[in-house]
Each structure stands twice: as structure tokens, then as C-alpha cells.
Amino acid sequence: MAKSRVNAAPERRRELLDVAAEVFAAHGYNATxxxxxxxxxxxxxxxxYYHFDSKESxxxxxxxAFLNELWAGYDAVLAAGLGxxxxxxxxxxxxxxxxxxxxxxxxxxxxxxxxxxxQPRFGYLDESRRRFEELWTGTLERGVAAxxxxxxxxxxxxxxxxxxxxxxxxxWYRPDGRYGPEEIARQFLSMVLDGIAVSTGTVxxxxxxxxxxxxxxRPR
Amino acid sequence: MAKSRVNAAPERRRELLDVAAEVFAAHGYNATxxxxxxxxxxxxxxxxYYHFDSKESxxxxxxxAFLNELWAGYDAVLAAGLGxxxxxxxxxxxxxxxxxxxxxxxxxxxxxxxxxxxQPRFGYLDESRRRFEELWTGTLERGVAAxxxxxxxxxxxxxxxxxxxxxxxxxWYRPDGRYGPEEIARQFLSMVLDGIAVSTGTVxxxxxxxxxxxxxxRPR
Amino acid sequence: MAKSRVNAAPERRRELLDVAAEVFAAHGYNATxxxxxxxxxxxxxxxxYYHFDSKESxxxxxxxAFLNELWAGYDAVLAAGLGxxxxxxxxxxxxxxxxxxxxxxxxxxxxxxxxxxxQPRFGYLDESRRRFEELWTGTLERGVAAxxxxxxxxxxxxxxxxxxxxxxxxxWYRPDGRYGPEEIARQFLSMVLDGIAVSTGTVxxxxxxxxxxxxxxRPR
Amino acid sequence: MAKSRVNAAPERRRELLDVAAEVFAAHGYNATxxxxxxxxxxxxxxxxYYHFDSKESxxxxxxxAFLNELWAGYDAVLAAGLGxxxxxxxxxxxxxxxxxxxxxxxxxxxxxxxxxxxQPRFGYLDESRRRFEELWTGTLERGVAAxxxxxxxxxxxxxxxxxxxxxxxxxWYRPDGRYGPEEIARQFLSMVLDGIAVSTGTVxxxxxxxxxxxxxxRPR
DNA sequence: CATGAATGAGCGTTCATTCAT
DNA sequence: GATGAATGAACGCTCATTCAT
Numbered sequence: 001m002a003k004s005r006v007n008a009a010p011e012r013r014r015e016l017l018d019v020a021a022e023v024f025a026a027h028g029y030n031a032t033x034x035x036x037x038x039x040x041x042x043x044x045x046x047x048x049y050y051h052f053d054s055k056e057s058x059x060x061x062x063x064x065a066f067l068n069e070l071w072a073g074y075d076a077v078l079a080a081g082l083g084x085x086x087x088x089x090x091x092x093x094x095x096x097x098x099x100x101x102x103x104x105x106x107x108x109x110x111x112x113x114x115x116x117x118x119q120p121r122f123g124y125l126d127e128s129r130r131r132f133e134e135l136w137t138g139t140l141e142r143g144v145a146a147x148x149x150x151x152x153x154x155x156x157x158x159x160x161x162x163x164x165x166x167x168x169x170x171x172w173y174r175p176d177g178r179y180g181p182e183e184i185a186r187q188f189l190s191m192v193l194d195g196i197a198v199s200t201g202t203v204x205x206x207x208x209x210x211x212x213x214x215x216x217x218r219p220r
Numbered sequence: 221m222a223k224s225r226v227n228a229a230p231e232r233r234r235e236l237l238d239v240a241a242e243v244f245a246a247h248g249y250n251a252t253x254x255x256x257x258x259x260x261x262x263x264x265x266x267x268x269y270y271h272f273d274s275k276e277s278x279x280x281x282x283x284x285a286f287l288n289e290l291w292a293g294y295d296a297v298l299a300a301g302l303g304x305x306x307x308x309x310x311x312x313x314x315x316x317x318x319x320x321x322x323x324x325x326x327x328x329x330x331x332x333x334x335x336x337x338x339q340p341r342f343g344y345l346d347e348s349r350r351r352f353e354e355l356w357t358g359t360l361e362r363g364v365a366a367x368x369x370x371x372x373x374x375x376x377x378x379x380x381x382x383x384x385x386x387x388x389x390x391x392w393y394r395p396d397g398r399y400g401p402e403e404i405a406r407q408f409l410s411m412v413l414d415g416i417a418v419s420t421g422t423v424x425x426x427x428x429x430x431x432x433x434x435x436x437x438r439p440r
Numbered sequence: 441m442a443k444s445r446v447n448a449a450p451e452r453r454r455e456l457l458d459v460a461a462e463v464f465a466a467h468g469y470n471a472t473x474x475x476x477x478x479x480x481x482x483x484x485x486x487x488x489y490y491h492f493d494s495k496e497s498x499x500x501x502x503x504x505a506f507l508n509e510l511w512a513g514y515d516a517v518l519a520a521g522l523g524x525x526x527x528x529x530x531x532x533x534x535x536x537x538x539x540x541x542x543x544x545x546x547x548x549x550x551x552x553x554x555x556x557x558x559q560p561r562f563g564y565l566d567e568s569r570r571r572f573e574e575l576w577t578g579t580l581e582r583g584v585a586a587x588x589x590x591x592x593x594x595x596x597x598x599x600x601x602x603x604x605x606x607x608x609x610x611x612w613y614r615p616d617g618r619y620g621p622e623e624i625a626r627q628f629l630s631m632v633l634d635g636i637a638v639s640t641g642t643v644x645x646x647x648x649x650x651x652x653x654x655x656x657x658r659p660r
Numbered sequence: 661m662a663k664s665r666v667n668a669a670p671e672r673r674r675e676l677l678d679v680a681a682e683v684f685a686a687h688g689y690n691a692t693x694x695x696x697x698x699x700x701x702x703x704x705x706x707x708x709y710y711h712f713d714s715k716e717s718x719x720x721x722x723x724x725a726f727l728n729e730l731w732a733g734y735d736a737v738l739a740a741g742l743g744x745x746x747x748x749x750x751x752x753x754x755x756x757x758x759x760x761x762x763x764x765x766x767x768x769x770x771x772x773x774x775x776x777x778x779q780p781r782f783g784y785l786d787e788s789r790r791r792f793e794e795l796w797t798g799t800l801e802r803g804v805a806a807x808x809x810x811x812x813x814x815x816x817x818x819x820x821x822x823x824x825x826x827x828x829x830x831x832w833y834r835p836d837g838r839y840g841p842e843e844i845a846r847q848f849l850s851m852v853l854d855g856i857a858v859s860t861g862t863v864x865x866x867x868x869x870x871x872x873x874x875x876x877x878r879p880r
Numbered sequence: 881c882a883t884g885a886a887t888g889a890g891c892g893t894t895c896a897t898t899c900a901t
Numbered sequence: 902g903a904t905g906a907a908t909g910a911a912c913g914c915t916c917a918t919t920c921a922t
Contacts, residue, residue: 012906026335027335028248028250028335030248030250030251031250031335033890033891033892034891034893035890035891035892043906043907043908044907044909045891045892045893045909046892046893046894046895046907046908046909046910047906047908047909048893049892049894049895050905050906050907051906054892054893055892055893085417111331114391115247115248115251140416148417148418149416149417149418150416150417150418151418152410153411153416154407157404157407157408158411158416160389160392161385161408164384164385164388164389164391165381165384165385165388168384168385168388169380169384171334171384172380179377184377187374188377188381190372191373191378191381191412192411192415192416193415193416193417194414194415194417195411195412195414195415196360196369196373196378196412196413197305197368197369197370197413197414198367198368198369198370198371232881253915253916254916254917254918255916255917263881263882263883264882264883264884265916265917265918266882266883266884266885266918266919266920267881267882267883269917269918269919269920270881270882271881274917274918275917275918276917452902468688468690468775470690470691471690473894473895473896474895474896474897475896483902483903483904484903484904484905485895485896485897486897486898486899486903486904486906487902487903487904489896489897489898489899490903491902494896495896495897525857551771554831555686555687555688555691580856587858588857588858589856589858590854590856590857590858591858593851593856594847597839597844597847597848598851598856600832601825601848601851604824604825604828604829604831605821605824605825605828608824608825609820609824611774611824612820624817627814627817628817628821630812631818631821631852631855632851632855632856633855633856633857634810634854634855634857635851635852635853635854635855635859636800636809636810636813636818636852636853637745637809637810637853638807638808638809638810638811639854639855639859672885693911693912694912694913694914695911695912695913703885703886703887704886704887704888705888705912705913705914706886706887706888706889706914706915706916707885707886707887708914709913709914709915709916710884710885710886711885714913714914715913
């Protein structure tokens with residue numbers, strides 16, 4: 001009869017998880033006290049335990065909700081069956097969209113997942129990392145084979161390069177900043193695909209799928 | 221900046237700081253107990269306080285020593301008076317050398333500096349960040365003005381892009397890995413400057429200052 | 441003695457008290473959470489407070505109800521004006537009957553009364569203990585004086601011996617076990633009165649008032 | 661290098677365990693706070709954790725030390741190869757000696773072992789209980805077979821009867837009381853073996869091994 | 881230089897209890 | 902009568918730090 005309370009009053013849980021995610025992202029999971037979360041939510045520390053089993057289960061819920069959404073987005077991209085370059089463009093754009101929507105969760109994921117992986121409860125983090133790596137290196141290798149990516153590319157290095165650069169953006173991205181996620185993705189892809197140097201002979205710079213050629217104000 | 225016993229037996233301090241840095245890097249500063257450091261150093265927790273004022277002062281010493289060396293390297297680069305592209309190459313290469321030599325300190329810096337900045341004791345972190353930003357955006361702007369970097373570059377975005385991508389490498393870099401810091405810098409610069417896509421008309425790929433054109437085994 | 445809602449729906453109170461007594465007996469009063477009681481009763485923890493003032497008042501009611509019944513039984517025995525040996529037999533048999541009917545309450549009484557006595561609210565526990573002691577030592581002394589109990593008996597020690605042995609039975613007694621309370625009383629009395637050793641010259645073993653000479657199946 | 665500290669400074673541990681045992685015995689394990697133990701020992705709660713891993717490990721150490729001593733005593737009795745009646749006498753006497761020496765531990769054992777058994781850490785409690793049961797029922801059955809205990813004895817019932825009566829003595833026994841453990845054992849055995857009733861034909865009452873026939877003042 | 885033992889603040893968590901609905 | 906959500910005090914425990922030896 002004691003239910004794990006996952007289904008009861010889901011909107012209050014959401015609010016509290018949002019608060020918790022914000023604090024975890026700002027100060028780190030370990031350095032965040034449940035009293036701090038409770039303060040921020042306008043209640044006492046003990047009251048959180050009416051809604052959640054533990055501090056850890058809040059973290060769990062935040063991360064797994066984020067990863068579920070993320071992979072839903074990625075799977076949609078994959079289902080489209082695009083070429084390697086377009087796949088990279090779409091994956092990066094989708095990633096920045098997720099950063100836009102789940103900034104706190106992404107930041108937490110970045111900071112905490114290294115030492116969470118290994119705990120059975122967070123096994124899905126490792127699994128996600130594995131799928132992630134396959135997805136990216138696979139796409140890069142397809143691109144090299146198809147001649148759209150440079151033949152001398154070390155795909156292992158390039159994978160880490162892309163992965164890190166996309167996700168660290170969560171540490172400085174502000175959802176109300178000048179650029180929306182699509183525009184940031186466009187500029188980011190422009191740098192990653194064609195480089196920042198002027199390369200003789202390169203003409204077009206409109207490389208991202210969403211691009212218009214000039215920085216566009218946010219459509220919000 | 222920690223005063224207490226700075227001059228007494230400096231080689232023992234170094235050993236202890238190296239141990240501490242390794243543990244801080246592996247588990248995070250907050251999650252590291254002084255007992256853990258002491259264990260690893262073969263002493264009891266209380267004994268560390270003969271050498272250091274506090275856990276925080278160990279962190280302080282680790283970070284400031286690292287930043288001092290880093291800026292010595294950067295200043296040497298700047299003193300050479302290179303062009304913008306060569307400056308970028310030299311700065312990136314120097315950065316990877318620092319990662320190679322101070323992997324733990326760099327990892328700590330990455331993980332902890334966001335929430336340390338703001339504390340007066342760690343004011344130099346903020347100052348360093350400011351100089352860093354000026355150095356990079358200045359160099360990028362000079363390059364755009366000189367026509368060696370693309371005219372449509374958002375230098376603010378490109379700065380963050382470069383900064384993050386270089387330093388997160390500390391999280392996966394292994395000093396005994398396949399590539400040495402110069403080779404990694406070379407490949408990294410190749411991606412950053414010319415992109416990963418095949419661009420019609422691009423000729424040379426030997427972009428890094430140290431490069432030989434083919435991946436070189438470590439000269440160790 | 442708990443006043444608040446004593447008269448409202450007394451049958452529901454009874455049910456809840458039975459549930460509570462069972463859980464108190466199984467896990468101890470302190471270790472029992474009101475949530476556990478509520479779970480077992482199919483309601484939420486807070487809802488119990490409609491029926492009872494506090495967890496303590498449940499305990500109070502359980503214990504005082506039990507003691508009231510117990511003393512009613514004892515007083516009936518005393519009113520019969522039996523001889524010392526027959527009184528002992530009747531008191532023991534009555535005690536096992538109470539264990540049979542109020543196993544949980546007896547177990548709680550055994551476990552908790554030592555640290556409850558002293559609290560004003562549970563003063564009746566101490567008073568009961570006092571009457572109990574007088575009753576038993578008095579009966580034993582009468583028996584010694586009358587020559588039916590051994591002259592060298594230390595009545596103080598024998599009292600504790602009898603008291604403890606009877607009541608700890610509550611910790612292993614199962615109402616649906618092989619023997620009913622009367623049969624257990626009979627065997628128990630046989631041991632206590634005549635000993636477990638073979639004593640030359642002792643003939644009869646049918647010592648308990650209810651006895652038939654052979655173990656009797658339960659009359660339920 | 662972090663040792664479980666079992667061997668370090670054993671005399672301080674002993675002192676603290678004695679304090680803890682006393683408090684556990686008086687108020688119950690669950691109801692005892694570590695602050696209370698620390699208070700009684702003249703230190704702060706946290707300081708206890710320099711000496712012990714947890715509150716539970718204090719309990720563990722108290723109980724296992726007691727059981728080790730107890731079984732050493734019992735095994736010595738068994739090694740003597742006595743007859744059934746003498747074995748019962750010796751075991752009971754030994755038990756009261758243990759109560760004399762480890763009153764607190766025995767009281768804790770009585771109160772807590774039912775709900776500790778089942779936890780893997782306290783598996784030895786169950787094992788001890790099993791050996792205990794075998795020892796007693798075996799001895800009783802031998803006695804019945806040899807004709808020194810009554811033929812109509814229900815050995816299962818008699819076992820519980822003996823077991824409980826001996827050990828609950830810990831709840832009222834005072835080491836500085838009128839009788840020492842041997843005298844209490846003697847009187848107790850007198851009741852158990854020959855009963856409290858006057859039985860025609862019974863001759864000797866000097867039943868306990870140590871007995872002198874008259875209550876003896878403590879030899880301390 | 882290092883140890884052994886302690887401090888004291890704070891942490892995550894539990895739980896009896898309250899109360900508006 | 903019962904629920905859902907909260908309170909607040911206390912609990913077991915951790916850990917940076919201190920200090921006499």
C-alpha cells in the first residue's frame with residue numbers, strides 16, 4: 001500500500017525536481033544540501049521526503065527524464081535516414097535544443113555522470129554513453145567513407161571533440177540569451193565543419209540545415 | 221598565497237600536493253576527504269595540518285601553481301610576436317602541453333573554478349579568466365581583421381568554443397596515451413582551423429606548428 | 441484514560457487497537473511507526489489521529505484494557521477463597537488464559553512496561569505490579585505457613601521465578617498451537633510444583649486444577 | 661591503511677562498550693541515541709565514531725563478546741562429561757555466573773535478539789540459539805531416558821521453561837544483591853528440579869552442585 | 881613530524897503530529 | 902472519516918579541524 005509515490009501529484013513533483021535540478025546544476029550534486037533545495041522550494045527539508053525517497057532519487061529522476069527525451073530526439077533523427085553530414089547537423093541541432101530545454105539537467109549530467117556511472121542505479125548512464133559513442137563514431141566513419149569528411153580524420157578524437165564541445169555549451173548557455181539553440185547550432189556547425197580559418201576556394205558558409213546565411217534573431 | 225609553512229621542506233609539500241591533486245581530480249574537491257588524501261600519502265588525517273593550513277589551502281596552492289606556469293607559457297608565446305593564426309596554434313599547443321604536465325590541476329580547475337570564483341581567496345581565478353578571454357578574443361579579432369579567420373566569425377562564440385574544447389581534453393587525456401600533446405594539438409588545430417568536412421579547394425592540412433603531416437609517434 | 445473520542449464508533453477503535461497491538465507486539469512500541477499501523481489498517485498515518493490522540497494513547501488503551509481484564513479474572517479467583525496451592529493453580533491457569541486471549545497485549549506489557557513505569561500516565565502499571573507482587577508473595581507465604589509449599593522457599597525469589605516464567609510464555613505462545621492455555625498451565629504447574637526431576641515417593645502428577653492426567657487435545 | 665580499528669587501544673573500546681551496554685540494557689537498543697552513550701562517556705556523539713563504525717557495530721561487539729564467553733563456559737561444562745542432572749545443574753550455574761558478569765549484555769540479548777536474528781550480520785545469534793536448543797533438549801531427553809527426569813516431561817516445553825526462566829533473571833539480578841550467582845542457581849535449581857510444593861517422600865534438597873544446604877552469604 | 885583522540889557543525893533522513901480540504 | 906501535504910525535532914553519521922603527546 002505504500003506506493004513509491006511516482007504517480008501521485010505529478011505536477012508538484014515536477015516543480016520540486018525543477019528546483020532541485022537548478023540547484024544541483026549551480027552548486028554540484030554533492031555540495032547541494034537537501035535543506036537548500038527545500039529552502040528554494042519554500043518548505044522544510046523533511047517535507048521533501050514526502051515526495052521523494054532520497055536526494056539520490058531526485059537526481060535519478062532528473063537524469064533519466066532528460067536522457068529519455070534526448071534519445072527520443074536522436075531516434076527521430078536517425079529514423080529520417082539522412083546522409084552523414086546532414087545527420088551530424090541534425091544531431092548537433094537536436095543537442096542544442098535539448099540544452100535549451102534541459103539546461104540544468106545537461107549541466108548535471110556533465111558534472112556528475114563520471115562518478116555516477118558504476119553505481120548500479122545509474123547504469124543507464126553508461127549505456128547511454130555507449131550508444132552515444134557508437135552513434136557519433138559511426139556517423140563520422142560513414143562520412144569519411146562517403147568522402148564528405150576528411151580522410152585523415154581520427155574519428156575517435158573527432159568524436160570526443162564534438163561531444164565535449166556540444167555539451168559544455170550547457171555551462172554557458174542562457175535560454176534567454178541573444179541566440180536560440182538553432183542559431184547557435186548553425187554557427188557551431190559552421191566552425192566544426194568548415195573551420196574558423198579562411199580556406200581558399202571555400203565559398204558557401206551556409207552549412208547548418210536551419211541556416212539562413214546571416215545570424216538570425218531568436219524567433220521567440 | 222598560503223603562508224603558514226611555505227618554506228619548510230618544500231619537496232614533501234610537493235609530494236603531498238601531487239597526491240592531493242590526483243585525488244581531487246579523480247573524485248572532486250568536495251567529495252575528497254582529507255583522510256583520503258592522508259591515506260594515500262601514508263599518514264593520518266591530522267598530520268596533514270602540519271604541512272597545510274587547511275584542505276582549501278591545498279587546493280589554492282595546486283591551482284595557483286598551475287596558473288602561474290600556464291601564464292608563463294602563454295606570456296612566452298605572446299612575447300614571440302607571431303601572427304594571429306600562428307598565435308592560435310602556439311597557444312593551443314602550449315595548452316595541451318600544460319594538460320600533459322598538470323593533468324590533475326587542469327581537471328580540478330575545470331571542475332571547481334566555477335564555484336570557487338567569487339570567493340576572495342580565489343580571486344585570481346577570475347582575473348585569470350578575464351585575461352584568458354581577452355587574449356583569445358583579441359587574437360581572434362586580429363585574425364578576422366587580418367583576413368586569416370573567417371569574416372562571419374562570432375568571436376565571442378568562437379572563444380567559448382575553443383576554450384572549452386581545449387580544456388575538457390583534460391578529462392580524457394592520458395599522459396601515456398597514443399598521442400603526445402603536440403600531436404593532439406596538431407589534429408585538434410586541423411579540425412578547428414579547417415573543419416572536419418571536405419572543402420573543395422583546401423590544399424594543405426599541415427596546419428599545426430609542430431606538424432609533420434603524418435601522425436607522429438610520441439618522442440618520449 | 442484517553443478522553444478525546446472514546447465514545448465515537450467504538451468498534452472501529454477496537455479494530456484499530458487490535459491492529460496496533462499486533463504491530464507493537466511484533467516490532468516493539470518504539471520501532472513501530474504510526475504509518476505502519478495505518479498501512480496495516482488500510483489508511484494513511486494522519487487518519488489515525490481522528491481516532492486517537494497519539495501513538496502513546498493507543499499503547500495506553502491497549503495496556504489498560506488488558507490489565508482491567510486481567511484483574512477481573514484474578515479478583516474472581518481470589519473471591520473463590522481457595523487454599524494456597526489451589527490459588528496458585530487457578531492464578532496460573534487464569535494467566536495462561538489471558539495470554540491466550542491477549543497475546544499481543546501481554547507481549548507489549550512484557551517488553552515495554554519496565555520503561556513506561558515512571559511516566560505518570562502509566563502509573564497504573566506500577567500499581568498493578570505492586571498488587572501483583574503482594575498477591576503472589578502473599579499466596580506463597582500462606583502456602584509455606586500451611587505446609588503445602590516447601591519451608592525453605594525464598595518467597596521473593598520464587599515470586600520472580602513464577603512471574604517471569606508465566607509471562608514470557610507470551611513470547612512463544614501461539615493461539616493455534618498444539619496445546620490450549622489450560623493444558624499448558626497444567627504442564628507448567630506440574631513442573632513448578634513438583635519439579636522436573638524424578639523424586640522418589642512422589643506419586644501423582646495430576647497437579648493442575650483442570651488436568652485430566654494425560655495431555656488433552658484443545659477443546660476448540 | 662584504514663584499519664577497522666578493532667585492535668587499537670582496546671581498553672578505551674572496552675570502557676565505551678561497557679557504557680553502551682549499560683545504556684542499551686536500560687533503555688533498549690533502538691531507543692538509545694548515540695548522543696546518550698556519548699554523554700554517559702563524557703564525549704560528543706561524533707567522537708564515538710573514531711572508535712566504532714556504527715551504533716550497530718557496538719551492539720554487535722557487545723553481543724558477540726558475550727556469546728563467546730558464554731559458549732566457552734558451556735563447552736567446559738560439556739567437556740566434563742557429567743550425567744544429565746549434573747549437566748543441568750552445571751549449565752544453570754554457569755548461566756547465572758554469566759548473568760553476574762555480563763548482566764547488561766544478557767539483558768540486551770534477551771530484548772533485542774528476536775528482531776536481530778535474520779540480519780546477516782547477526783547470524784551468529786540464530787546459530788547460538790540453535791546450539792542452545794539442542795544442548796538443552798538433548799540433555800533433558802538424556803535425563804528422561806536415564807530415568808532421572810520425569811517420564812511425562814514435554815521436553816520442548818520444559819526447554820522453553822528453563823531457558824526463559826534462567827535468562828529473564830538478568831532483568832532483576834543485581835550484582836551487588838544479597839545472593840551471588842551460585843546461591844541463586846542453587847535455589848533456582850531446587851525449585852526447578854524438585855518443585856516448590858512439599859512432596860511426600862522427597863528427601864534431599866541439596867540439589868545444586870555448589871550448594872551447602874543453607875542460603876550462603878556472598879563470598880565476595 | 882606524526883599520532884591518537886577528540887570537537888562541533890552540519891548532513892541526509894525519519895517520524896509523530898497537524899490541519900485545510 | 903479520511904487524504905495530502907506539510908512541520909519540526911531528533912537521529913545516526915561524516916568530516917575538517919585541533920591539540921596534547
